[in-house]
Every structure is written in C-alpha cells, then in structure tokens.
Amino acid sequence: MAPATLLQNGLIVDGTGRAGWQGDLLMRGDRIAAVTPPGKIDPGTLVSEGTPQAIDCTGLVIAPGFIDVHTHDDAAVLDGPAMLPKLSQGITTVIVGNCGISLAPVVTEAPSAPLSLLGRLQFRHASMASYADAVNAAQPAVNVAALMGHTALRMRHLADLRQAASPAERAAMAADMQEAMDAGALGLSSGIFYSEAYAADQDELVAVASVAARNGGVYATHVRDELAGILPALQEAAWTARQSGLPLVISHHKCAGPANWGRTRETLPLLEQLAEGQEIGMDVYPYTAGSTVLREDLVDGIIDILITGSQPHPEMAGRYLADIAREWGVPQPQAAVRLKPGGACYFQMREDDVERVITHPLSMIGSDGLPHDERPHPRLWGAFPRVLACYWREKGLLQLEEAVHKMTGLSARRFRLGARGVLQSGHLADVVVFDPARVKDVATFEDPQQFSDGIERVWVNGVQSYTAAQRATGARAGRFVRRGE
Ligand code: ZN
Numbered sequence: 001m002a003p004a005t006l007l008q009n010g011l012i013v014d015g016t017g018r019a020g021w022q023g024d025l026l027m028r029g030d031r032i033a034a035v036t037p038p039g040k041i042d043p044g045t046l047v048s049e050g051t052p053q054a055i056d057c058t059g060l061v062i063a064p065g066f067i068d069v070h071t072h073d074d075a076a077v078l079d080g081p082a083m084l085p086k087l088s089q090g091i092t093t094v095i096v097g098n099c100g101i102s103l104a105p106v107v108t109e110a111p112s113a114p115l116s117l118l119g120r121l122q123f124r125h126a127s128m129a130s131y132a133d134a135v136n137a138a139q140p141a142v143n144v145a146a147l148m149g150h151t152a153l154r155m156r157h158l159a160d161l162r163q164a165a166s167p168a169e170r171a172a173m174a175a176d177m178q179e180a181m182d183a184g185a186l187g188l189s190s191g192i193f194y195s196e197a198y199a200a201d202q203d204e205l206v207a208v209a210s211v212a213a214r215n216g217g218v219y220a221t222h223v224r225d226e227l228a229g230i231l232p233a234l235q236e237a238a239w240t241a242r243q244s245g246l247p248l249v250i251s252h253h254k255c256a257g258p259a260n261w262g263r264t265r266e267t268l269p270l271l272e273q274l275a276e277g278q279e280i281g282m283d284v285y286p287y288t289a290g291s292t293v294l295r296e297d298l299v300d301g302i303i304d305i306l307i308t309g310s311q312p313h314p315e316m317a318g319r320y321l322a323d324i325a326r327e328w329g330v331p332q333p334q335a336a337v338r339l340k341p342g343g344a345c346y347f348q349m350r351e352d353d354v355e356r357v358i359t360h361p362l363s364m365i366g367s368d369g370l371p372h373d374e375r376p377h378p379r380l381w382g383a384f385p386r387v388l389a390c391y392w393r394e395k396g397l398l399q400l401e402e403a404v405h406k407m408t409g410l411s412a413r414r415f416r417l418g419a420r421g422v423l424q425s426g427h428l429a430d431v432v433v434f435d436p437a438r439v440k441d442v443a444t445f446e447d448p449q450q451f452s453d454g455i456e457r458v459w460v461n462g463v464q465s466y467t468a469a470q471r472a473t474g475a476r477a478g479r480f481v482r483r484g485e
Pocket residue numbers: 098099191222251252
C-alpha cells in the first residue's frame with residue numbers, strides 16, 4: 001500500500017470547473033482521503049495510520065491528474081510502460097483505442113495502415129480481456145482505459161474492406177464488441193475517414209454501436225470528412241449515435257484544409273444545436289498541424305507537410321515534403337508515394353479555428369500523440385502544458401479552472417470513468433502539482449521529444465511517479481481501468 005501523503009497550502013483546482021481555493025489534500029493508499037482548507041489536517045493526529053509525508057505546495061496548483069482522452073498509446077503502454085511522454089505532462093490516465101484503431105481483436109505480425117499507427121509488434125490480443133491482462137502485466141506508469149476500434153473489428157472479420165459488412169460479419173463484429181464491453185471497455189471508436197473503414201454503412205455502424213449502447217458505453221469517432229464535407233460528416237456521426245442510443249464524442253474536431261479555414265463558425269453552432277437533443281462532446285489538441293499516416297491524397301501543394309517517419313527513407317524524418325520533392329525533382333504527391341509507408345504532420349488548420357474549439361464548452365483536451373513515429377508531432381510530449389501556457393496564461397482565452405476541467409472532470413464524465421477526474425474524498429489519488437507561473441510545453445516540431453516545464457509532481461493511484469527534479473521515480477502504479485471504475 002502507498003504511504004500517506006499530505007499536500008499543504010496549494011491552490012486546489014478540483015476539476016469540476018469551480019473556482020480554485022487554498023487548501024490541503026491528503027492521500028492514503030490509492031485514494032484521496034481529504035481535501036480541506038489549510039491546516040485542518042494535523043499530521044500528528046494521523047499517527048495511528050502512519051505519519052504522512054508532508055509536501056509544501058505554496059504557490060503551486062494541486063489538480064486531478066490529467067486524463068488524455070485521445071491517445072494511440074495502446075502498444076506504448078505495453079512496450080514502453082514508463083510512459084514518460086505522458087507522465088511528464090501530468091497525465092495519469094490515457095484513453096486508448098481511438099479513431100477506430102485498437103490492438104484487440106487483431107492478431108497479426110504485419111499490421112497495415114492505419115493499424116500500423118500503433119506500431120507493429122503488439123498485435124497479439126484476440127480479445128479486450130486479453131489486452132486488459134497485458135496492460136496489468138506490463139504495469140504501466142499511467143492508467144489505461146480502452147475503446148474498441150471499429151476498423152480493428154473490420155480487419156478481423158471482413159472478407160473485403162471495400163464493402164460494408166454482411167449480416168454475418170456484422171454479427172461477428174457485434175459479438176467481439178460485447179466481449180470488449182464485458183472486459184470493461186469504455187465503448188466504441190470509429191475512423192471512417194480511413195479507407196479501411198470508409199465503406200461502412202449505417203447498418204454496420206449501428207449494429208456494433210448498439211452493443212456499446214446497451215452496456216452503457218460511448219461512441220468516439222474520427223468523422224468521415226474533416227475537409228469540405230465536415231458538416232454532413234458531423235450529421236452522420238450524430239445520427240449514428242442517436243440511432244444507437246450512445247453519447248457521442250467527436251474526435252480531434254477540426255476544419256482542415258485552407259478552403260475550410262474559419263468554418264468552425266459553422267461546425268460549432270451545428271454541434272450545439274445537435275447537443276440539445278443528445279449528449280455530444282469533442283476532443284481537441286492545441287496545434288494547427290494534424291498528424292497521421294502519410295497519404296498522397298492529403299498532399300494539396302499548399303499546406304506544409306513535415307515527414308515524421310518513412311520506412312523506405314528513414315533519413316527523411318524531420319524534413320519537409322516540399323524540400324524532398326524538389327531534391328528528387330518530382331511533384332509532391334509522387335514524393336509522398338515514394339516515402340510510404342510513413343507518417344507526417346500536416347499543417348492543415350488555422351489558429352482561430354483551434355482557439356474556437358479549445359474555448360468551446362463542449363471540448364476537452366486529448367493529445368492524439370503518435371508514440372511510434374521517428375520524430376513525432378510535439379503534441380505527444382507537450383499538448384497538456386501547452387493548453388495551460390498558451391490558452392490560459394498567455395492568451396487568456398480560458399480560465400485556469402476551465403482549462404483543468406477540460407483535462408479532468410469533464411473528460412471523466414464524458415467517458416464514464418468513475419472515481420477519477422475530480423479531487424474529492426474517496427476518489428482515486430491521481431494528482432498533479434504544477435507551477436502556474438512556469439508550466440509550459442517545450443517540445444517543438446524541430447525538437448519534439450522534450451520534457452515540459454513546471455510539472456512538479458505526479459501521483460498515480462496514490463504513488464508518486466514523477467517529480468521535476470528526478471523525472472520518473474521508477475514507480476509504475478497504473479492499471480487497466482474498467483468503465484465506471
Ligand atoms: Zn483520428
């Protein structure tokens with residue numbers, strides 16, 4: 001059992017969004033035992049349970065550990081369980097299985113795109129229960145909650161990915177979905193943007209989503225089109241969720257491509273209107289560049305594209321596609337084909353759109369970091385501190401309490417995590433202490449794998465797992481978190 005720890009005299013920002021206040025927080029075992037005004041907990045009175053370690057938090061914020069609702073850490077938590085890119089941001093729980101992509105239930109030694117976003121080595125779990133066991137055996141430093149990926153279900157069960165599922169294939173997918181929910185999955189994710197899932201029709205999506213709905217799950221989706229067709233794509237997602245009876249989360253909401261810049265003025269009112277009739281949320285990362293597999297159809301000759309990795313040309317990681325194309329004397333799309341399979345950052349958004357989404361009450365923060373890229377998008381190491389530094393402290397577009405709420409309490413509520421995301425007695429002791437004057441992302445596109453500043457200490461399930469001085473403490477106290485737990 002973890003020792004008792006008393007955090008004294010910090011600014012308690014409890015994750016609910018309510019105004020912060022000076023106070024103390026006591027952790028005992030893996031739980032928060034008390035949150036009180038300063039000095040109300042006398043360490044001497046706790047002797048019977050062991051004198052807690054007292055830590056002075058004067059001038060620092062005490063907040064719930066951040067919940068990264070949009071990750072592709074499915075394999076990273078198994079083969080890199082120290083999870084430093086996340087722990088160092090104050091993240092204590094990652095939600096894996098986004099965008100239709102999950103390890104379960106795919107067993108293969110040669111995963112193709114987009115599953116290869118999860119690396120190539122860990123596709124050995126035919127069920128969510130098997131994946132959950134693997135997480136617990138790996139003992140990652142952060143908690144892991146999981147969505148079942150619709151594209152993964154297709155890859156396991158469909159004879160032809162260019163078709164919608166047949167009734168028999170739908171039934172097989174639904175059976176695996178039920179297994180996932182029984183194993184504690186949060187719900188279903190889809191990525192019908194990707195060609196491997198694009199042929200899915202409503203019958204197929206609803207057949208699988210209804211299973212998640214019957215079991216109290218959620219539906220997170222990377223919608224079919226984030227470019228010109230964004231409005232019908234959002235309508236389709238809302239329809240699928242409504243038809244299945246599921247709360248909806250729009251993944252990494254954006255208006256991509258120069259022709260669509262500014263159109264969050266249309267998408268956000270549409271989502272607000274839809275949210276009057278059903279539960280809708282969205283996640284967002286604080287950058288104008290997206291990142292995914294390298295695809296020549298995303299090369300428009302206008303936006304900058306930065307190569308994050310290339311199997312045939314690993315030496316090109318970190319270089320711009322335009323420069324590579326010029327060097328090779330070929331058009332950019334052709335250079336992209338030569339570099340495939342690979343990954344890229346696409347500078348496809350505009351800052352005013354990012355600001356509108358981040359400040360919108362329906363949004364929460366998710367990094368969408370890609371841990372297997374040679375030179376990953378800096379969101380992998382910097383997304384959460386960047387929201388605090390840029391959108392709260394520098395631009396003043398968010399209140400501190402609001403920013404923290406979008407990383408904790410709101411996220412836990414949307415994804416049906418139980419006793420996490422809010423600092424209250426009885427909740428799991430996932431806690432971050434940060435310096436509000438200094439918290440800042442350091443990772444950049446040029447140098448993307450860097451520790452953030454100002455994250456002072458992190459506890460996972462009551463165990464101190466990171467300090468600014470020591471970096472990782474070596475503790476790995478995370479576990480697989482079942483829905484509602
Ligand atoms: Zn996605």
